Amino acid sequence: MFTTGSKLFLGATVLSFAGTLIYGASQDGGPVGTLGLFTVTVVFAFLTGINFYVRDSNVSAMDTDGIESSPAARVAPARSMWPLIGGAGVAVVPVGLIAGKAIVWVAVIVILIATVEWMVQSWSEGASGDLAYNRDIRRRILHPLELPLLGAVGLGLIIFSFSRIMLRLPSAAGAIVFGGIAAGVLLFGSLIATKRTVARSLVGALCTIGALGLVGAGVASAVAGSRHVEKHEIPSFEEGTCGADTSGESDEDTSRAIAAKSNLAATITLEHGELHAQVTGVPGDLDTVTLPRSTDSFIRFRNKDDGKYRLVVNLGKEVVDPKADTPTYREVKECTQAIGEGGSQFIIIKAAVPSPTDPNAPADEQFSFTVPGVDTAVLRIVVP
Numbered sequence: 001m002f003t004t005g006s007k008l009f010l011g012a013t014v015l016s017f018a019g020t021l022i023y024g025a026s027q028d029g030g031p032v033g034t035l036g037l038f039t040v041t042v043v044f045a046f047l048t049g050i051n052f053y054v055r056d057s058n059v060s061a062m063d064t065d066g067i068e069s070s071p072a073a074r075v076a077p078a079r080s081m082w083p084l085i086g087g088a089g090v091a092v093v094p095v096g097l098i099a100g101k102a103i104v105w106v107a108v109i110v111i112l113i114a115t116v117e118w119m120v121q122s123w124s125e126g127a128s129g130d131l132a133y134n135r136d137i138r139r140r141i142l143h144p145l146e147l148p149l150l151g152a153v154g155l156g157l158i159i160f161s162f163s164r165i166m167l168r169l170p171s172a173a174g175a176i177v178f179g180g181i182a183a184g185v186l187l188f189g190s191l192i193a194t195k196r197t198v199a200r201s202l203v204g205a206l207c208t209i210g211a212l213g214l215v216g217a218g219v220a221s222a223v224a225g226s227r228h229v230e231k232h233e234i235p236s237f238e239e240g241t242c243g244a245d246t247s248g249e250s251d252e253d254t255s256r257a258i259a260a261k262s263n264l265a266a267t268i269t270l271e272h273g274e275l276h277a278q279v280t281g282v283p284g285d286l287d288t289v290t291l292p293r294s295t296d297s298f299i300r301f302r303n304k305d306d307g308k309y310r311l312v313v314n315l316g317k318e319v320v321d322p323k324a325d326t327p328t329y330r331e332v333k334e335c336t337q338a339i340g341e342g343g344s345q346f347i348i349i350k351a352a353v354p355s356p357t358d359p360n361a362p363a364d365e366q367f368s369f370t371v372p373g374v375d376t377a378v379l380r381i382v383v384p
Helices: 004-026 032-057 064-069 082-099 101-125 131-168 171-194 200-224
Strands: 266-271 274-278 288-290 297-303 312-319 329-335 344-349 367-371 374-382
Parallel strands (some): 288 374
Antiparallel strands (some): 266 274
């Protein structure tokens, strides 16, 4: 008795042979077309013979082992989300090429993870006929990779969300909100610990809702932008905070002492309205400090006078735009924070050019240490 597959292949063979005869009889040209159709007839005849021999791979009703081990007796593979995730990663790649390289790398990582997960899942489902064993072998292979990665991603999302929320909220409310969220998490954990009969599905649903709410609030805060943060003032000659005025923000609550510093080039002391320098290995006070060129020099400033003063370093002038037809110059100055009596400050300076050799050069070209508000506090700098 012919099986269904054998009948289909046999019909295709007969039709191909009939077409070969009709085409060969009606064409006067070369035999190429006839040979092609005859080849198709031979292929269909071969497939008919194989299918007739194996009888559509049907298993006899008397073959119990064959029925249990046949492909039709196996459970169909479970549905997988990894092809969808991999496709989403592929779709994000062109977006990243326009928006930025970081998005491309994220998409590539997603594609690799989806590929590995899908391959292992497909392999484990066919490892044996025991579904429990297949699930267990998948867990043994992927859980050592999945759990640390998921934990790192989850922790990163929580940190990112908290940071965006804290940057969005007013500074006064940040600590209150942070403490409230922490108290809520502690209360939720305490209730779950005391109620041992709570369903695991309910706990998982509540944790998922809380995590989604936190991440959603973080994303919304990131889109809305952070609150306005005032720029902290630092002593700067360009911003005009290196003068005698010591009421600025950078001079409030200035540290009165500094940590021990090694390799000091000099210690500059303001005492009785005059500046004196002490250099390691040179006895006595100096009225001139020699500093190396193009090398960082570590300077400590000490104030022994009553009042708040800062040390200003004058390093002459430099050309703003060397390519301009008419060169313009700007003064090169740096300064410390203002300190009260008994305080110390630290500054690092680097002289890019040598100091003028003419002692009668204009004052704005001379290299020197000065103290704004104290005209007699001047200390010359020599840069070879």
